[in-house]
Amino acid sequence: MLVVEDFWSTEERRFFREGMNQSIWKSLSDLPHVRTDFPNSGNWAKAELGPEEGQRFLSRLQLPCIRDHIESFPNIIGRHVGFNYYSYSAGDCLLTHDDTDQGRLVDGRRAPKRRIAVVTYFHEEWQPDWGGELIIYERRADRAGGTINLIPTHCIEPRPGSLVMFTVPRFHRVCRVDPTAGEHRRLSIAGWFMTEHA
Numbered sequence: 001m002l003v004v005e006d007f008w009s010t011e012e013r014r015f016f017r018e019g020m021n022q023s024i025w026k027s028l029s030d031l032p033h034v035r036t037d038f039p040n041s042g043n044w045a046k047a048e049l050g051p052e053e054g055q056r057f058l059s060r061l062q063l064p065c066i067r068d069h070i071e072s073f074p075n076i077i078g079r080h081v082g083f084n085y086y087s088y089s090a091g092d093c094l095l096t097h098d099d100t101d102q103g104r105l106v107d108g109r110r111a112p113k114r115r116i117a118v119v120t121y122f123h124e125e126w127q128p129d130w131g132g133e134l135i136i137y138e139r140r141a142d143r144a145g146g147t148i149n150l151i152p153t154h155c156i157e158p159r160p161g162s163l164v165m166f167t168v169p170r171f172h173r174v175c176r177v178d179p180t181a182g183e184h185r186r187l188s189i190a191g192w193f194m195t196e197h198a
């Protein structure tokens, strides 16, 4: 678990917000697969990064801690990244999940393994009352060693310009954005560094 405050400068945040303004967005109601995995999650929206934004994003994420973790897995035959823009308005949330893929085949091949999840925030302002926190859980067995319970270990407010990273699998969820947010949107880039294995 790593949280970096002010990872992005004001200028960089503006750059990515402009990219978001130029993108074509799809909302959850247009994404039947995702909607099946995340029912009752409001109607958040998702968009692709443009080539320039994608390059700028990845060049800033050339961090040794990411590279070392990715390269620690044996028998890698390919490396992948998958990042998107996300916009959450009042009423939107993401139910608890651990980011392991849902086992679907991609073009008839096994999906690459997600290794590191990154989420980073680009809105101009966020108030604590507006919700949208990222909650991270730990799995703990009960005293009898039986049932596994999820215990919240981190509650991360989506502060503008901050960056959050964690290894996959890890259970987490995004709290519902509260109506007190009004027209403010929780704008993020989120996705994974992945590895492919024979």
Ligand SMILES: [Fe+2]
Pocket (backbone or CB within 6 Å): 097, 098, 099, 117, 172
């Ligand atoms: Fe996730």
